[in-house]
Amino acid sequence: MSDDHDESADAAPGTDAHRAGEWWIYADYQLLADGLTEGLDETELARRLGRTIDAVRSRLPWLVDPDAAVPSTQALDWLRAAFDDDEHYNWPGALREHHARKNRPYFDHRADRALHQAWDARQPMPQLVAALGIDDDLVIAQHLMALGLAGTALEIAGWLGTVPGGRLERRVRLMRERAGTAVWILVADGLATGRHISVHDTQDDAQQAVTELLQQHRHPDTTVSQLTWTIAERMLGCGATGPTWHDKLLPLQAYPGD
Structure with missing residues (x-):
């Protein structure tokens, strides 16, 4: 998951950008890759994902081989050619590498499945941090919300707890202090x-x-x-x-x- 939101406000005619502003998760990129394989254009991709066209354009480069040095404006054409040449083009590897180079945490489908299981089992947050190898409990909390497992940081802290001294603990303490006003x-x-x-x-x-x-x-x-x-x-x-x-x-x- 990138720590960027879909900031685009305007949808193209015929699109329903009901998910504009939501975090992007692995399942979104999977839909994007599937659509590229099917030959969908930007408007059709936006409609399938419930996003704006600008949001789709901003995410296409994340699937491009980072060593290819492709301008963002050419990402769609490059990806179409890549999928035409190899239907098994390794876009997850490209996505992972982009996250690594930008020093951003990466949640693939296995991590998302682990988070679902951890939530159902009420696995304590310190254990979840260790299992995922991500030392920022607030980032994990944000991804739990992106997956639709929780609505607020307070809910997550109440269900899984926090890492002592972690960012989630500080965020929750601030939220509780402000809640009084x-x-x-x-x-x-x-x-x-x-x-x-x-x-x-x-x-x-x-x-x-x-x-x-x-x-x-x-x-x-x-x-x-x-x-x-x-x-x-x-x-x-x-x-x-x-x-x-x-x-x-x-x-x-x-x-x-x-």
């Missing part, structure tokens, strides 16, 4: 009464407020067909940084006869 802000639009803004102690309280708004308000204008809401967790001193949830609820009920 966290509030959940609800913003809802599309109501008969106009924009709603409220502050809540917990996310559940904010979500309950959305339910209550739907029960209390009906819109007199039948052209207003949806309620949009945002719940943002924010902490004092952290500015705009924090988890944010969005949704649209269809439809809003109109007053009878209007």
Whole structure:
């Protein structure tokens, strides 16, 4: 896994970049390689991975032989030729070497499988660090989240523990300290009464407020067909940084006869 996110914001027409911003894991690169073998173009690759075209373009060079010195703009053509010449082209070896040269931890399919097993068995983090040979428990925690095994560092620390003095332990301690200042802000639009803004102690309280708004308000204008809401967790001193949830609820009920 690279420690880069898919930063691209815009999807090409016809693509559904629902995974934009997520970490790239081995399974993503496998899909990329499979698509190249099938002769898919960039738009089709982006659609298959749920990514943006720019994100796909940024990852193609990671599969190129690092000794080939291929410009990133030519990575797609180079890889197509490589797969045409050898359907068993060793892209995992290229991916591993790119990570090694950039001094970044590498998680292949075996490491991902080991992480799944460790999570199910609740293997202590110090043992997991030793087994993987990766001495940064925060990097392992980030990859566990990328695999969808956990949602937060706090959850991982509670389930597997931390390495004493490690980065995960420090991150969790900071999160717990900041949690005391966290509030959940609800913003809802599309109501008969106009924009709603409220502050809540917990996310559940904010979500309950959305339910209550739907029960209390009906819109007199039948052209207003949806309620949009945002719940943002924010902490004092952290500015705009924090988890944010969005949704649209269809439809809003109109007053009878209007």
